[in-house]
Amino acid sequence: MHSAVDVIRAKRDGHRLSEQQIDWVVDAYTRGDVADEQMAALAMAILLNGMDADEIARWTQAMIDSGEVLALGDVGRPLVDKHSTGGVGDKITLPLAPLVAACGAAVPQLSGRGLGHTGGTLDKLESIPGWRAALSLEEIAAQLADVGAVVCATTPTLAPADRKLYALRDVTSTVESIPLIASSIMSKKIAEGTGGLVLDVKVGSGAFMKTEPLARELAETMVRIGGAHGLATTALLTDMSVPLGRAIGNALEVAESVEVLQGGGPSDVVELTVALAREMLALAGITDVDPAQVLASGKAYPVWERMIAAQGGDPSADLPVAKHVEEVVADRSGVLARLDALAVGVAAWRLGAGRARKEDAVQAAAGVRLLAGLGDEVEAGQPLLELHTDTPHAVEGARAALHSGLEITAERPARGPLLLDTIRGA
Template identity: 85%
Template sequence: MTFSAVDVITAKRDGGRLSDEQIDWVVAAYTRGDVADEQMSSLAMAILLNGMDTPEIARWTQAMIDSGEVLSFGDLGRPLVDKHSTGGVGDKITLPLAPLVAACGAAVPQLSGRGLGHTGGTLDKLEAIPGWRASLSLEEIAAQLASVGAVICATTPTLAPADRKLYALRDVTGTVESIPLIASSIMSKKIAEGTGGLVLDVKTGSGAFMKTLDRARELAATMVGIGSAHGLATTALVTDMSVPLGRAAGNALEVAESVEVLRGGGPADVVELTVALAREMLALAGITGVDPAEVLASGAAYPVWEAMIAAQGGDPSAALPVASHVETVTADRSGTFVPDALAVGVAAWRLGAGRARKEDAVQAGAGVLLLVDPGDEVTAGQPVLELHTDTPDAVAGARAALDGGLRISAEPTPRPRLLLDEVRA
């Protein structure tokens, strides 16, 4: 059935709901180029302003899944389970989590992306490891899942191509913030990935995409609802991103911190969130009698990490890149150290750890390294963080980003609670 793009746009513009047939047609027509970018941007804006109901969102998600192929890895001898984070500052959780869950008996097909702006990208972090490659064929992904139990790699071009095209359009038309479009974007790729269970880490706070707890809960509930509608067991945790996660924000810096965690150490907040997400993933996978906290603390997940990195051409024992220029920032007064996640993320981005455009290169060694934890007491003149970069001229911009973002409170200010809520089907 053929529709008019203008009729579909005006239906949503006027607050109506789109029929299944309209949704199927407009997504397919846009993917093949029969609906122009300016028409789809108008529809995206109408969706942003007027929303979608639950059946519309489920159908929109299905239409994007149907634009490509659905992966199937066959019988791996392990249950498949995955995790997705909405992104933040210092969010390196995928790196220790995938090998940990694999060490506990599940298979983790983690198809990941690159960073844009102040939020880091998992692939950028792993590409700091000499030799590691992000692009794998479907046969390589399946073989690695069978042999290692975990793979972190770039998404395949055939997976929800409608989403890839629409995501780029939303990025330049001010329509990124639409919860129906965010939720369907994330879930279409995860459902097409063929996983058997999915745990979502929905961030909220200054360094997150969802700045308020209410918006984060709404996004979490929408995505869990999509999962249920498509037969995918889905759970969401809503977690804090008002301060950076861990002490490192930057590619090689975050890899080094992840290795610490996998060896049984690392920052307490990174360990806490890794274990919390692992428990949810194992529950969805039906794996009982294994305590991921014990497995992580014992270092038993580290050999899985080594095998995962080596399987993708990386050398897990190689030295990580180090920035050529490091500057220290000190506390301007005594009190409680409260670093703002967004300020730290923008500083790391300006130092070269992130990119403004998708085609930009990143510096593997660039970033921000906290020397004290959020909530710690500091004294005037004490070093509180380091700025790492290969381009010293970028330091002034990083310091400007931190201006007002490194609060020293006169009153004791504990680190915000990390786990804020959970949403289940």
Template identity: 80%
Template sequence: MTHSAVDVIAAKRDGHRLSDAQIDWVVAAYTRGDVADEQMSALAMAILLNGMDDAETARWTLAMIESGERLALPDVGRPLVDKHSTGGVGDKLTLPLAPLVAACGAAVPQLSGRGLGHTGGTLDKLEAIPGWRAELSTEEIAAQLAEVGAVVCATTPALAPADRRLYALRDVTGTVPSIPLIASSIMSKKIAEGTDGLVLDVKVGSGAFMRTREAAQELARRMVAIGAAEGLPTRALLTDMSVPLGRAVGNALEVAEAVEVLRGGGPPDVVELTLALAHAMLGLAGIDPEADVDPAEVLASGRAFEVWERMIAAQGGDPGAPLPTAAHVETVDAPASGVLTRLDALAVGTAAWRLGAGRARKEHPVQAAAGVRLLAGIGDEVRAGEPLLELHTDTPDAVPGARAALDDGLAIGDEPAERGPLLLDEVRA
């Protein structure tokens, strides 16, 4: 059957369901360049406005997988399990989580990305470590999984190339918020990666792409359904992102905090979510986190830190080297005495981005040392004139913009306050 881009666009524009044949054709044709960017832009906007049902979304995901290769990892002697986060402020969980799960007996093939906007990217964080490299061949990934049990690296170009083209297009056409397109983008790469199980950390709140619990639940449900359709056991945890995670936001700052966690310390919220995700991942890997191994004990023992050192060294990094430090540090002081009642994740993330920790476009560089260090948390008593935050940057001219981003993000009151729960919900097939 012959298809045309105009017919596919018109079908979705008018609220019709796209057939499997239409989806297969348009994704393949766009990947090889037969469908123009302006045509795919129109289709993406039609999908944003009129949606796709579960069957359409699953088929769209499969078409993006089939646009490239699947990562054929050999048997590495352990079950493969991965985790994906929808992105947040101070979300450095992959750094302690991958070596922890590996130390508990599973293998973690974590193919990650770089940050865009106020949400940090895992690769940007790790590239703050001297010598560490993100680009690995399939053979290197397999060897590291067998020898170390964990690898965090860039996705290979052959995996879901249609998604790479479409993601860039959505970014400049205002179609990023489409839940079916978000779900298929994430799941196409994860399914093509070849893991045996997948845990999703779906962030909810001001610092997340999903601002409401309802939207996050719908995204989680869609992704779990796609996993089920493709035979990939998938679980999703909904976690709070109204407040930054931990006390460090920025690449080198977050690496340092992750190392604290791996050494048995670190902020309680980072430890709590690391352990919650480890329990979920081990469960999908067939390892009982109650009877077989205790992730909390493994973390406290230092065994996960040993895997971290080996993981970093295997990719050319020096785990003992000093991390970059910013040339310029300023504090944001408390304007009044009382209790810190508001510490908005989006405000802090935007400040870190303006200081140089993030990028506005994928091709822009980031500053390894830039970011925000939180000196107080929700519910802490503060005094007027005492530092609340530190602003780290190599470009002092960026500080006024960072301060402006924080104007409405901090509040001090008289009543007691505490952070709400971190774990909000769970979605299973």
């Protein structure tokens, strides 16, 4: 007979948990037989003492087993998905899902909402009039067969243990545990029933993982979990020290995504979209299509229109526009040498683009538009950013967030690559 105290004590004292202990504690917590304070103690013990590869694989399986696995069946195309660890201006799912579908694969993208300075894919899409996030399993499968791409909310029956534990980690300062992050992400993606998974693991100030060694450890852990569960998984390490693209905020990012799908848009958004599409198509076994050409030609845009319309949205409708727009101007002439992703993300959040608690509402039109990029020469008084909000009193807080995030110097900054490394499964 297992007890929560025995499991907590074992991990507290640095021992590895047995398969039976892991299976029991995750199941008992999901059912409510293990109390939140007990799971909080175990999460802290895992944060402090870690887990080995076998423990992480088993913990992930126990999370999957807490709910049901989506049985999407044969949708007529290979299934492949992508997950990003989140960043500032990270709208890549929006152009990526229709692009990969236009190249012949099917993308079942079950997404989430934003919390803090990182935006949520569902929040962005909900700025499109009429679009709905909640779909039934039957609707997901039908849309995959018809359109080839679906972006929607996760179903309540998918890894319910993760939903409980995720909320608990948020309030007990145990979010940073790599075993718990990796198993949280991978349990949902494996339960989704996809055939291949590409991970975009962000590194830098605007990312969850601030340093490359930590991001690499997380990426390698998730790729290893994928392999242990028979899911072909590839991870890209990508830079998140500056925002992606020029738009940060829900409707602003949708508009920029449409530009990309029509063959334009910022070069960094295009570069990352194409890089992830290449990896997804490789896992799907599609090697005779160049996603760069498909994106540049605008052929992915009609797929976007069908994907939005299938979920009740009007792809031709005007997007919400903020009631109040203010500019941030350069205080001197020189080169924009610092454009910090975290500072810009916090500014967008304070303007109303994000939420502090999961039950908060977001403003569809709020956010930041970048008028100058890192390394650009600027003149004193030149507008650098636009602040968009429906609540003008929020501007002061946004300006304060940007204060240390913008720097103009005489020296041009060294800019590293957007794509830092690729980690593939064995």
